[in-house]
Amino acid sequence: MQFACRCGHVIKDQTDGLPYKGWVTRDKHEALMAAASKRIEDFLQATLAGTRHAWVAAHFGEDYARAVTPDEAVIFDLLSTAMDPVRLPLYSCDQCGRLWLRSHNRLLSYLPEDGERGVLDVGPDVPK
Known part of the structure; x- marks a missing residue:
């Protein structure tokens, strides 16, 4: 999957371990666990x-x-x-910092007020 951010940057999801991809977990997951x-x-x-x-x-x-x-x-x-069933993919645009949440086969965007970028990258200290 790939899509263009509103700023024009192309966001690609074609592999695992992407520094600009994360997950949002809905709070209703106890029974599933x-x-x-x-x-x-x-x-x-x-x-x-x-x-x-x-x-x-x-x-x-x-x-x-x-x-x-x-x-x-x-x-x-x-x-x-x-x-x-309870996870939603979340993407961060490296160029503008906009967050994209995929829910019900739609992409919803959120723009951080402070312009921060790379909020989904865990950095080098996390085991691979």
């Missing part, structure tokens, strides 16, 4: 019981299960999938 925790527990139980492949195939498909997928990646995908 509880469900994700249960799915992670079920995954761990299946792994301990020796039925990991069948469990992963049932939840993510056979192609995903056939790939050599580390437990960490499966748990990440379980959490990410659980949070999708």
